[in-house]
Amino acid sequence: MKKLLIPAILVIGLIILMGSNYNRFMGADQRVQEQMGQLQNEVQRQSDLIPNLVNTVKGYATHEHDTLTDYAAARSGETPLNRIDPRSVSDEALQKKILDAQTRNAQEIKAITAVAEQSPQLQANQNFSSLMVQLEGTQNRITVARQRLQQAILSYNQTVMHFPGNLLAGVMGYHQRVYYEASPAAQTPPVVDFSKH
Amino acid sequence: MQTVLIMIRPLLTRILHPAFCALGLLCFSLTGTAGAAPLTQLVTDPHNALSDAERDQLVEKLTTLRETLPSHPHILIDLPGHVDDIDQHANETFHASGIGQKGQDNGLLIVLDIPDTQSRIEVGYGFEGDLTDLQTHTILVAARPDLKAGHYAAALNGMVDAIGETLRKSDTTVQETAAPDEAVSFSSTDMLLGGGGLLLFLAGTVLTIRAQRRQSRGEPLSGLDRFLVNVPWDVLLNLLINILSAAARSNSRGGNNSGNRNNYRSGGGDSGGGGSKDKW
Numbered sequence: 327m328k329k330l331l332i333p334a335i336l337v338i339g340l341i342i343l344m345g346s347n348y349n350r351f352m353g354a355d356q357r358v359q360e361q362m363g364q365l366q367n368e369v370q371r372q373s374d375l376i377p378n379l380v381n382t383v384k385g386y387a388t389h390e391h392d393t394l395t396d397y398a399a400a401r402s403g404e405t406p407l408n409r410i411d412p413r414s415v416s417d418e419a420l421q422k423k424i425l426d427a428q429t430r431n432a433q434e435i436k437a438i439t440a441v442a443e444q445s446p447q448l449q450a451n452q453n454f455s456s457l458m459v460q461l462e463g464t465q466n467r468i469t470v471a472r473q474r475l476q477q478a479i480l481s482y483n484q485t486v487m488h489f490p491g492n493l494l495a496g497v498m499g500y501h502q503r504v505y506y507e508a509s510p511a512a513q514t515p516p517v518v519d520f521s522k523h
Numbered sequence: 524m525q526t527v528l529i530m531i532r533p534l535l536t537r538i539l540h541p542a543f544c545a546l547g548l549l550c551f552s553l554t555g556t557a558g559a560a561p562l563t564q565l566v567t568d569p570h571n572a573l574s575d576a577e578r579d580q581l582v583e584k585l586t587t588l589r590e591t592l593p594s595h596p597h598i599l600i601d602l603p604g605h606v607d608d609i610d611q612h613a614n615e616t617f618h619a620s621g622i623g624q625k626g627q628d629n630g631l632l633i634v635l636d637i638p639d640t641q642s643r644i645e646v647g648y649g650f651e652g653d654l655t656d657l658q659t660h661t662i663l664v665a666a667r668p669d670l671k672a673g674h675y676a677a678a679l680n681g682m683v684d685a686i687g688e689t690l691r692k693s694d695t696t697v698q699e700t701a702a703p704d705e706a707v708s709f710s711s712t713d714m715l716l717g718g719g720g721l722l723l724f725l726a727g728t729v730l731t732i733r734a735q736r737r738q739s740r741g742e743p744l745s746g747l748d749r750f751l752v753n754v755p756w757d758v759l760l761n762l763l764i765n766i767l768s769a770a771a772r773s774n775s776r777g778g779n780n781s782g783n784r785n786n787y788r789s790g791g792g793d794s795g796g797g798g799s800k801d802k803w
Contacts, residue, residue, distance in 0.1 A: 332747070335726055342719035349715065364795065456657055463656030463799055466610050470796035 347491050351500040354482040358503060361475040362412050362420065365506070368471045369427050370407040372464040376434050377401070379457045383441050386448040390437045397434045421506050428468070428508055435461065472508060479503050559615035562622075562632075564785045566600045572637055573602070577676035581683065582785045588687045594695040596650070597623045597630045597790060598686065600679060605638040612636075613645040614796050623647040623792020627697045630792040633682055635675060642670065643800040644682070651797045653693035654686065662686065663801035670803040727751070 380394050387394060407427055412420055442448050442458075449455075483502050486495035495501070565585045566578050573581070585598050599622055606612040613634045623630025628649035635642050644659040662685045669678035734748035744752070 335723075338722065339719070342715060342722075346715045346719070368795075459660045459799055460656050463797065466614075467796040469610070470614050 343490065344494060347494050348498060350485050350491065351495060351498060354478070354485040355500060357478040358475070358482050359412055361471065361478040363408075365424060365468065365471040365475050366407045366410065366412070366420075368464060368467045369424055369431070372431050372461065372468060373401070373407070373427055375457060375461055375464060376431060376438075379438050379454070379461065380434070382451065382454045382457060383438050383448065386445045387441045390441050393437050394434070397430065397437070400430070417504055421504070424506070425508060472506060475506050479505055559612065559619045561620040561789060562599055562601060562616060563620075563787055565598075565787050566602075566785060568600075568602045570602065570604050570637075572635075572675050573679075574676075578785070581676070581679055584680065584683055584687075586784055588683070588690075592687065592690055593697070594629050594650070594653070594690055594693065595624075595697045595699045596686075596690055597647075597787075597792065598633070598683065599631070599787060600633045600635075600683075602635045602637065602675070604636070606634075606636050609634060609636050609639075609641050609643045609800055610796070613643045613798070613800075614794060617645050617647070617794045620787070621789035621791045621793070622787075623649060623790055624697060624700060625791030628792040628794065629695070629697050630790070630794065631686060632794075633679065635670075635679070637675065640670070641800060641802045642666065644686075644798045645794050646797040647792050647794045648797070649695065649697070649792070650690070651795075653695055654689055654798070656797065656799045658689060660799040660801065662689075663799060667801070667803045731756075 377398060380398055384391065384394060407424060410420065410423065415423075442454070485491050486500045487502060565582050566573070568578060581600060585600070589595050589597060599620065601613075601616060603612065603616075613632055616634070617630065617632045620632075622632055628647040630647035631650060631654070632645040633642070634645065642663050644654075644663060646654050646659060662682050665685065666678040666682050669675075669681060730747065731751045734744065734751045737744055737748060738752055
């Protein structure tokens with residue numbers, strides 16, 4: 327009986343350690359998935375807004391008309407980001423899809439703002455102003471979602487890489503994740519000044 | 524072995540005391556929160572842009588809205604002075620303050636950066652369907668004349684009235700509950716760690732008592748018994764009390780029941796950057 331006491335305490339301790347670590351890994355992984363989903367939704371929300379903006383702007387566009395048409399053509403037929411299951415693709419592949427969508431949106435927004443800067447009538451257009459307010463809100467949501475995703479990945483990586491979690495993480499199938507790095511061009515917010523409207 | 528342990532015990536205690544004190548201090552410093560400071564008042568006006576009467580009137584209005592509307596909105600006003608990025612400041616402050624109820628996210632934050640003439644309404648997740656970015660922008664634009672004239676109280680009253688009017692028309696209903704830090708809750712990890720800790724504590728206590736009894740009876744001691752008898756429990760207990768006390772101090776932030784109607788206790792709500800900003 328006495329001989330069994332110490333091994334029994336050690337086994338109980340090990341079970342507690344494994345159980346609590348598994349819960350921590352799962353919780354941290356779930357937070358990353360949630361934040362990734364949030365970022366997917368917000369970038370898709372931005373992508374959905376842009377065709378409406380393009381339709382409003384087209385009538386005022388001269389130089390950028392062809393560019394905007396080309397972007398619209400490239401966009402058609404793509405699977406919306408928010409319909410991609412994060413578990414069905416690798417982190418890198420999903421992040422690339424989000425980054426590509428963000429970069430293309432940023433290029434389109436740049437073309438739209440170029441048209442707006444040259445056209446005071448467009449700036450005074452109520453529909454255009456409303457869409458730009460929504461676009462600005464979406465950009466802000468993307469910024470928040472991206473920051474929270476980075477924090478979630480940082481927290482996850484700390485959980486699986488630090489002692490004692492690193493002893494068990496690999497065995498349980500939890501590995502280090504890559505950070506989501508958006509290019510500066512993809513992070514550029516819309517720059518139309520509404521103060522005079 | 525026992526003689527060696529008895530000899531090095533004072534030395535161990537001397538080394539462990541400062542080491543544990545340093546560890547305790549480190550734990551205490553790590554318990555502080557980084558980033559934006561949480562708001563603990565309905566109207567936060569450190570630069571006194573509002574008179575006492577104006578602030579009290581706003582507090583009354585915010586409290587009435589929270590008590591009377593079916594969505595029980597937690598609306599806070601922040602006049603922080605200059606901020607570099609009003610979007611980031613509003614979101615981080617909202618997040619740090621936990622405005623609105625946890626799970627309902629029925630919070631709203633109005634920020635006026637008077638030195639840079641910019642304003643923002645940050646909308647909690649729960650109100651994004653009721654107060655769209657466009658609606659918040661319209662509310663901010665409507666406040667421009669008062670803000671330009673320096674009538675900040677009038678501008679804020681107008682914003683709060685407009686928000687109240689919009690929320691009155693919405694179907695959002697929230698069951699008002701106590702703030703989560705009033706009702707203590709435990710996660711499954713906390714329970715597991717707590718349960719495991721309690722088990723180890725009980726096992727340690729029983730084994731130590733048994734070892735001490737054997738020693739007093741003059742019976743032969745095993746290696747574990749000698750270890751348990753010679754561990755400086757007073758030092759370890761002291762460290763534990765210090766850590767628990769530091770954790771308790773950090774957890775009690777924001778809690779204030781002095782009866783001041785301007786006080787705000789975090790509800791655990793959050794926002795994802797919804798709302799809009801304006802420049803006057």
